[in-house]
Amino acid sequence: MGRVVVLGSLNVDLVTEVDRHPRPGETVLAVGPLVRLAGGKGGNQAVAAAEAGAGVAMVACVGDDADGRRYLARLRARGIDTAGVRVVAGESTGQAWVAVDGEGENAIVVVPGANAHVTAGDLGPLDGLRPGDVLLVQLEVPLRVVAEAARRAQSRGARVVVNAAPYAALPHDVAALADPVVVNEHEALALADSGSVPRSLLVTFGGEGCSWDGVEFPGAPVEAPHVVDTTGAGDAFCGALAAALAEGHGRAEAVRRATEAGAAAVRRQGAQADPSL
Structure with missing residues (x-):
């Protein structure tokens, strides 16, 4: 069984609820409190992979602030190796401002902070990768x-x-x-327009399932009353997918596990299970 190494972002999510998202130039009032939750696509996916049973190592940057210290402690408590997480002096840990509407749909603004300081010099932990391991990356x-x-x-x-x-x-x-490149429907269109030709392409369609190199896989639809927050559902999918692949499973089983993880994620607030930070 291989392990999963995640290169990516670590953010503090500042989340509130709104009846609806504002139109350009419009102000709306929140209908819920402002809460601080653990997030960032890298952190979300690392936690999801660990929850799925994988051995996980994180490569990332945090600021030299209380948020960074709390996030490192959180990852370690979940058994994630944080030796590859660098503390950037004089910088703040990344933040994401998240508004969730009455349908569970979110709008997000990310402030990169320390995430923007990840360099090739931070990639030393990748030197220990070997066949059977999985590197999982995103673009934050x-x-x-x-x-x-x-x-x-x-x-x-x-x-x-x-x-x-x-x-x-x-x-x-x-x-x-990449095996695979994972995108949603909108990202798939942009990828096609870019001229890049993926070796392997997995397109997700939310509760409708996904397509991997043209083979359709069913989803795990969640009825509207049970959709609490869609933040992080895609990250839960990717983390569980990487864990299954590192365990040696084929596409069908890996997608089944990933789909179940994504469906579970929309039933809770925040991008991670027990996300308070």
Whole structure:
């Protein structure tokens, strides 16, 4: 059984509820309190992979503030190796401002903070990757670092899973080496327009399931009354998918586990289970 190494962002999510999202130029009042939750696509996916039973190591940056210290303690308490998480002096830990409407749909603004300081010099933990391991990356840290990490992981025989979100045009060679590139419907259109040709492409459709290289897999629909917050559902999917692949499962079983994790995520507030920070 391999392990999962996650390169990505660690954010503090500042979350509130609104009846509806504002239109441009409009102000709306929150209908719920402001809560502080653990987030960031990297952290969300690392926690999801650990919950799915994988051995997980995190490569990231946090600020030298209370938020960073709390986040590191949180990851360690979940058995995640944080030796690859660097504390950036004089910088704040990343934040995301999240508004969730009455239908459970979210709007998010991310302030990168320390996430923007991840460099190729932080990729030392990837030197220990070997065949059977999985590198899981997203695009909330500098793209050039993500690309270098993907190339380095492939050179060591590890499997590379790229969640191309938030969307940015991937270098063609990175799209070609990932197995798979994971995108939602909107990101899939942008990826197609970029001219990159993924070796393997997994497109998610929320509760409707997903398609992996043209093969359709059913979803796990959640009825509207049970949808609390869609924040992090895609991250739960990716983390569980990486864990299943590291365990040696084939596509069908990996997708089944990932779909169940994504469906569970929308039934709770926040991007992670027990997300208070």
